[in-house]
Amino acid sequence: MIHGNETHAAGAADLLGSVRRALRVLEAVAAGGDGITAKAVARRAGLTLPTTYRLLNTLVHDGYLVRLNQSRGYGLGYKLTGLHRRLCQQLEVTPGLLGVLHQVHDECAAAAYYTVFRDEEIVVAEVVDSPSAPRAEPLDVGFHEAPHATAFGKVMLSSLPASRRRDYLRQQGLVRLTERTITAPDVLEGHLERVHASGVAVEVGEFQGGLSCLAAPVLDADGKVAGAVATSVPAELFEQRQPQLEDAVRVGAARVSRLIAATVSP
Template structure:
């Protein structure tokens, strides 16, 4: 097997292993990829040899090459030591988990966060953000775009209803983003997850980068003004040139 199909299937295997809660056997991977066991073994060989996967007694898991790819991705997205320090600072002064998010190539990605890797129940994790219309960081990054660019983004990614608060109408969403541009702060109250609220602001001089925090809805209702002010102040002094 050669050509794009083999590449697509190899990537499908990587996705399956990455999304699984634990190691997967070759048979399980064959079922998920919809191909023969011999094809799976043919692809697992080079993926394991290059360190993208490791094989253990219970099956295949992400390999040692993965962390270096993640670090490289963060570096290319501008998440250097200044961003790490900024996130820690925001976490310390607000008591809420902090996030660095970017818009690039028609996609919105959560690049880095202070949320522990072991917190599997946390609703916002590093990776492609598929719920940008329902998150504060998504609103903060979509607001500065042209109307046509936003329409392309929403056409590509959709506006799924995630909770009863999710905005799924394009005109209503446009009105929401007009408010974001006027206030300089984006807010999502239970739109992506009913238990969480997030606030976001663009980084100083970088409308394609956003700083955000998330906290339980009840905490937000008590601390909205305080947290919003602290977040805006932290983003305003971030040295854009350091990226």
């Protein structure tokens, strides 16, 4: 005999599994690009073909995917644009801010990043790059790890009260990503004090070997750090280009700060 609680738990587990399978299908279509076939989706998602067809049809019906008749495959649906737009609104990525990031990208010939505090996390909110100056993987929108090893993370950590910073880093952990990553709490604390005093953070090979990043703080209308503008370049180019990168990032961060202040002005 199956009791009510057991039946409820089994139903909840099945529902959770269905949601996860649907998300795997969605991610498989996104990775495969327009025209990916059901068989290719099933292979990427690790699902049976009947299950894949059922989930594809559901996602097409709800607007998250489209069926492309000419290629006889599938592509991302237009409903996702609304989700992206609302995420940008929640992360406060405005057209003006996006324009500033494009300017930083063009002036630096390097990927430009904008990060914010979202709840208790330091999150990448927007990235502007190009084929000739790509973003550093995995620094995409939503990345929220290893703030102790990234320039934008250090800028934002340096703005926190010491007790809150210690609690945050205790939860995150000081993971060693490369041989240059700072993992000693007292050493990192001294480093963050210097970042706070200078108004700019630099990291060379701490997050990824062969990568250098530089960031400057974005201030809200009350003068508190609300985010950061950053850029990344191959480490072998950094020393020569550091003055140009620092000027562009500082100017970009100041422009974003003015945009934020303007939104709350009477």
